[in-house]
Amino acid sequence: MNKKDIPQDHSALVNYIRELCYAVGEDGNYETANSTGWEVKTTALDVAWKDIETRILDAKDKVLRGKVSPVLFYMELRLMDIKILSAYTGFWQCTIKRHFKPSVFNKLSEAKLKKYAEVFDISLKELKMEHFNADKL
Amino acid sequence: MQINFEHRQAAHCENGVTTNLLRFSGIEITEPLAFGIGSGLFFIYIPFLMVNNAPAFSYRTMPGLIFKRTCKRLGIDVTRKKFSSPDSARKVLDDCLLNNQPVGCQVGVYYLTYFPKEYRFHFNAHNIVVYGKEDDRYLISDPVMEDTTSLSDYKLSRVRFAKGPLAPRGQIYFPHLDEKVTKEKFAKAIRKGIKQNVRDMLYIPGPVAGVSGIKFVARKILKWHDKLGNHKTGLYLAQLVRMQEEIGTGGGGFRYIYAAFLQQAHDYVPDDRLLAISEKFTAAGDMWRDAAVQAAGIFKGRLTQRDDFVNMHDRMYQVAEVEKEAFTQLSKLKF
Numbered sequence: 464m465n466k467k468d469i470p471q472d473h474s475a476l477v478n479y480i481r482e483l484c485y486a487v488g489e490d491g492n493y494e495t496a497n498s499t500g501w502e503v504k505t506t507a508l509d510v511a512w513k514d515i516e517t518r519i520l521d522a523k524d525k526v527l528r529g530k531v532s533p534v535l536f537y538m539e540l541r542l543m544d545i546k547i548l549s550a551y552t553g554f555w556q557c558t559i560k561r562h563f564k565p566s567v568f569n570k571l572s573e574a575k576l577k578k579y580a581e582v583f584d585i586s587l588k589e590l591k592m593e594h595f596n597a598d599k600l
Numbered sequence: 601m602q603i604n605f606e607h608r609q610a611a612h613c614e615n616g617v618t619t620n621l622l623r624f625s626g627i628e629i630t631e632p633l634a635f636g637i638g639s640g641l642f643f644i645y646i647p648f649l650m651v652n653n654a655p656a657f658s659y660r661t662m663p664g665l666i667f668k669r670t671c672k673r674l675g676i677d678v679t680r681k682k683f684s685s686p687d688s689a690r691k692v693l694d695d696c697l698l699n700n701q702p703v704g705c706q707v708g709v710y711y712l713t714y715f716p717k718e719y720r721f722h723f724n725a726h727n728i729v730v731y732g733k734e735d736d737r738y739l740i741s742d743p744v745m746e747d748t749t750s751l752s753d754y755k756l757s758r759v760r761f762a763k764g765p766l767a768p769r770g771q772i773y774f775p776h777l778d779e780k781v782t783k784e785k786f787a788k789a790i791r792k793g794i795k796q797n798v799r800d801m802l803y804i805p806g807p808v809a810g811v812s813g814i815k816f817v818a819r820k821i822l823k824w825h826d827k828l829g830n831h832k833t834g835l836y837l838a839q840l841v842r843m844q845e846e847i848g849t850g851g852g853g854f855r856y857i858y859a860a861f862l863q864q865a866h867d868y869v870p871d872d873r874l875l876a877i878s879e880k881f882t883a884a885g886d887m888w889r890d891a892a893v894q895a896a897g898i899f900k901g902r903l904t905q906r907d908d909f910v911n912m913h914d915r916m917y918q919v920a921e922v923e924k925e926a927f928t929q930l931s932k933l934k935f
Binding site: 464479480492504507508510511512518543544 | 652
């Protein structure tokens with residue numbers, strides 16, 4: 464890539480960082496220059512975020528229909544998967560899967576719910592099934 | 601308390617931390633040199649490690665290795681510590697800063713508040729330098745940022761103890777320098793770095809890593825298309841491009857850094873073939889970028905025919921061939 468070809472497209476980084484790129488200068492030697500972004504990269508990021516949004520909406524729908532507990536919704540909202548959630552809470556992965564069931568979730572002790580609430584950065588009340596209100600977020 | 605630390609922006613976080621810490625110790629090193637001596641260039645496909653619901657790809661070596669190898673090859677001792685509790689982690693960090701030693705830290709990106717929201721995933725192998733403390737705020741030099749920044753005690757502790765795959769566990773590291781690094785030592789380190797990189801890319805066993813890993817993924821694209829359909833394959837390709845061009849971890853970008861490394865290595869190892877091979881890596885970097893444009897067509901939904909996926913497959917095969925040739929030529933250099 465020649466230095467003059469470094470893309471300067473709009474991206475999410477615009478107000479934060481201009482990243483450093485290595486490119487060939489006019490004399491054939493490598494130089495560095497800053498770039499505001501590249502459209503291809505931005506689209507790839509958009510695709511990933513669109514996928515995340517679908518997963519969140521899907522989870523929300525399931526919670527509202529009473530199929531799963533809010534743990535799944537908040538897990539998706541915080542971009543986690545079961546492995547990461549397990550690492551943060553200290554619960555085993557199979558335990559977390561059980562907590563996805565509303566019947567199990569509703570009987571959870573205060574202490575366990577508190578752990579989830581802490582990890583998800585929400586209040587204990589928001590986590591409870593009967594107060595579930597995803598539109599607020 | 602603030603250490604007189606020079607912040608220099610880098611294309612990739614670990615290169616940047618390595619370069620900045622070594623420069624602080626008085627070694628004249630640049631980002632490409634650190635990357636090359638640490639044998640940073642790589643390709644690996646890790647099918648069983650799902651990141652954001654798509655398989656993981658990496659265009660560079662394991663996190664931590666670039667710093668480790670670069671220091672080792674230059675004959676520099678390294679202190680590296682992990683912690684079980686945030687309190688002891690904070691104490692050791694404070695002690696280092698009191699001793700006028702800037703410290704490299706491995707951190708998770710998700711809670712890194714100065715990053716744009718769009719880039720904050722649960723990715724735990726980001727690297728920053730902590731170079732001082734002022735009224736309970738730690739002064740941070742993040743090599744992918746243009747300027748230095750700061751984090752509160754709580755926030756720094758949170759990113760240092762992020763959880764999940766590659767959890768940093770408060771890891772800190774810094775070099776100790778006893779003697780000056782001579783030009784001969786640099787030349788020797790460069791040879792070692794190239795040698796190992798040749799081995800990593802050409803001769804590593806198994807189908808998923810090195811040059812054969814690129815071809816493996818190319819074939820996989822066709823299989824994904826048959827089995828999982830356009831949408832899912834598009835998601836996987838988006839992941840491939842993101843890993844290639846993600847902030848501070850550019851893949852095409854890595855090829856350019858390696859090309860720059862070979863050019864700069866020429867100052868230490870005067871062999872003109874290095875310059876010719878450097879151009880090959882520039883070409884490989886360009887081809888990766890063109891492949892990314894093709895992939896973008898697919899995940900945007902503009903290209904949907906099977907031919908388009910075959911095209912993607914062919915492009916990756918060609919890149920693999922170019923890189924194979926370049927590394928084979930490097931392996932033949934006798935120095």
